[in-house]
Amino acid sequence: MTLASPGRAVFVNQLVKRYGRTVAVGGASLEVETGEIFGIIGPNGSGKTTTVECLQGLRTRDSGEVRVLGLDPQAQRNALRHRIGSQLQESALPERLRVWEALDLFAAMSPHSRNWRELLEEWDLTEKRDTAFADLSGGQRQRLFVALALVNEPEIVFLDEMATGLDPAARRGAWELVRQVRRRGTTIVLVTHFMDEAEELCDRIAVFRAGTVVALGTPPELVARYAGRSLVRFTDNTEDLDWLRDCPGAEEVAREGPRVEVRGTGPLLAHVGAALVAHGIAPADLRVERATLEDAFMAMTGEGAP
Numbered sequence: 001m002t003l004a005s006p007g008r009a010v011f012v013n014q015l016v017k018r019y020g021r022t023v024a025v026g027g028a029s030l031e032v033e034t035g036e037i038f039g040i041i042g043p044n045g046s047g048k049t050t051t052v053e054c055l056q057g058l059r060t061r062d063s064g065e066v067r068v069l070g071l072d073p074q075a076q077r078n079a080l081r082h083r084i085g086s087q088l089q090e091s092a093l094p095e096r097l098r099v100w101e102a103l104d105l106f107a108a109m110s111p112h113s114r115n116w117r118e119l120l121e122e123w124d125l126t127e128k129r130d131t132a133f134a135d136l137s138g139g140q141r142q143r144l145f146v147a148l149a150l151v152n153e154p155e156i157v158f159l160d161e162m163a164t165g166l167d168p169a170a171r172r173g174a175w176e177l178v179r180q181v182r183r184r185g186t187t188i189v190l191v192t193h194f195m196d197e198a199e200e201l202c203d204r205i206a207v208f209r210a211g212t213v214v215a216l217g218t219p220p221e222l223v224a225r226y227a228g229r230s231l232v233r234f235t236d237n238t239e240d241l242d243w244l245r246d247c248p249g250a251e252e253v254a255r256e257g258p259r260v261e262v263r264g265t266g267p268l269l270a271h272v273g274a275a276l277v278a279h280g281i282a283p284a285d286l287r288v289e290r291a292t293l294e295d296a297f298m299a300m301t302g303e304g305a306p
């Protein structure tokens, strides 16, 4: 038997989970380092939620090895329960429970808990403290679920589609809070279908497709590996720019009037910039259009963001 690598927050080897005939997860493997913000992305139905549910001991796996904080979430669920934070699903709270009551209840259930008034403040729920769960907006519910996941000061927290229902400002606010949570020492596993969120927040990302991990790496690694080329643009009237083709990584130089485009790979902007300066040209509008994680995602999964 392989033992979980020491220091790893999560270790998953060949996880399989079926629902009847549906293979939700068909041999997924990944490891999450302590202190990481680890992203899980993939099309709808690719097994992301099932995987994190198996990690939290909420589902029984069919086969494979899983360790969270060195424990088996199935066999050692009780030992693990107070050390992890779980984002609740929509139906999980009684309609009439008030925001403060939910937080107070969750705090009372954990052996060590944070001051939930601070969490109310941080997740912008202070004004809603006396509101019943049923009367919260989608975004407010979402923020409450995240706050509840953090009440027990977890060593690792699982956030599944945390930002769904949040407006753009609240989404950015949530990103900053997630970074703060990490600064307090909590490892974060973040399932998201927002590519900008994954690119902005995650140290490393696993890409799921049809129940397996098809790619794993830092956002820049995934972009470089799957989204290929970048595009450098500037305007200049110099007639002969053929020497730009000699820049390392340059594959194609095109121009239309003063508008010049160089396509290629690697640190293209730096090489084109250096070549231009060496030829006495310093265009004020020199810029690069970098491929994004979304481009890489499309290349890896054969579709747009789900």
Ligand SMILES: Nc1ncnc2c1ncn2[C@@H]1O[C@H](COP(=O)(O)OP(=O)(O)O)[C@@H](O)[C@H]1O
Binding pocket: 019, 022, 023, 024, 025, 042, 043, 044, 045, 046, 047, 048, 049, 050, 051
């Ligand atoms: N409780 C369930 N019963 C039966 N099938 C399920 C259940 N939950 C998920 N599935 C199926 O398992 C597959 C993976 O689902 P899920 O893990 O929710 O994917 P994701 O979170 O990536 O959208 C899908 O085909 C889904 O329909």
Ligand SMILES: [Mg+2]
Binding pocket: 048, 049, 050, 160
């Ligand atoms: Mg899901």
